[in-house]
Amino acid sequence: MTIQETLSLLDHLNPMVLFLLFYVENGLIAIVGITIGFWADGNFKTMLGKISKTEVLWTLSTVFFNSIVTLAGYELFKHQVVIFDFELRPLNVIIDFILLVASMDLLMYLFHLVIHRISFVYKYHDLHHHYDKPTPISLFVLHPVEVLGFGILWLILISTLSFSFVATIIYLIFNVVMGLIGHLEKEFIPDVIKHNKYLKWFATTSFHRDHHTDEGCNYGFYTSIWDRLFGTWQQKEI
Template sequence: MLRFLSAQSSFNLWVIFAAENLLVTLLALLFGWAILKLTHKPIQQASRQEVFVCLVTNIINTMITYAGFWLWKHGYIVLGYELSWRIIIDFFMLFMLMDLAMFIFHYFIHHSAIYKAIHRFHHHYTDPTPIDLFVLHPFETVGFGSLWLLIITLISFNIYAVFIYLAVNIFFGIMGHLGVEPIPSGIRKLIPFKYLGTSSFHHRHHLDISYNYGFYTNIWDKLFKTYKEG
């Protein structure tokens, strides 16, 4: 796939990456709405503002994708391609590193003037819906994207671990913005669910911005005393 992309013109790359990001967004929203349908929660119609910001987020994500490809093509990002046990190790390391990095970034935003200027936009609704995953201030989208590029530039990962991580990232993002908990409370008390950032975990953050800054896990919130039961 990377060989195919390397042979494309800049214009074709922009078109491919834009189509990829729009497709991912569409599939993520369909997945989220399907879960809401199964849980019998009414699906709120997205406002024009939400749709517009979602499209802006896709444009920025396309730019980040292009930047990542440019960094790889020029040797700044180094990826492994072997099918081996390293896929599992690299995925777990990338999962935990990004979880910690985003926790720190998220905590910093909430405890600075940046929250009022930027991040409060994402907290417009205390009862999130799937599209709110993509309703972010442009500066915040750039911030998260830059964090992602920095980590995969500093550390070499297996490409298949990267793909798995990206899919898991979208899954957790949609689950966190359902506004409903599809996982029964009994299961959430079991390992590994008791350490993961479930829908109710992130929903609690939207209800009370002083708690639950993590994304994929609640580990860092428990360590730094910012955890609150969902």
């Protein structure tokens, strides 16, 4: 069965059932991601003791609003506002993946910078900054306005071009992985990558942790390119 045939099975489901399906999918992504994050930090056995009830409730809320974004994306796809390229051509997949990462990196840098600079919207982002020493679950402690803001940015981007479906799925996995790397307690990126002249542009654990301790720097998500370019980059070690 092709990817298109699999997706067409969803056509027959009513929106409520679809939403529940996406809620389970996003919930599993959160559970697996948080568990791997605590495991990477060496805290797998003690993870339940490190998670508060408030963090669990915010995570359930983020999963809920992420599922609304997923459902909106599916409806846009169904009505051909979002059009995917289902051909499996390796070069196209690679180019589209790079394009998605580069575009979202710039858009999210600007979005993040703006929400820090405008007090009216910062009050929504403040919730995430309640954690100056984040753990993997902090990635999901987000106000619904912020979740929907990032989601709308994403939906606008995938409506503009016909991206490869496979590249889009790889990008979505990359997005969760990079989010988790930024919210670990210990540096995940080895020195050999951090100091490599080609790879040093990628965001590290300390890059985003520094943003939690000093909100005046490091607004990027996947790379430090825009922070270096616009003078908001700082490097400390954890």
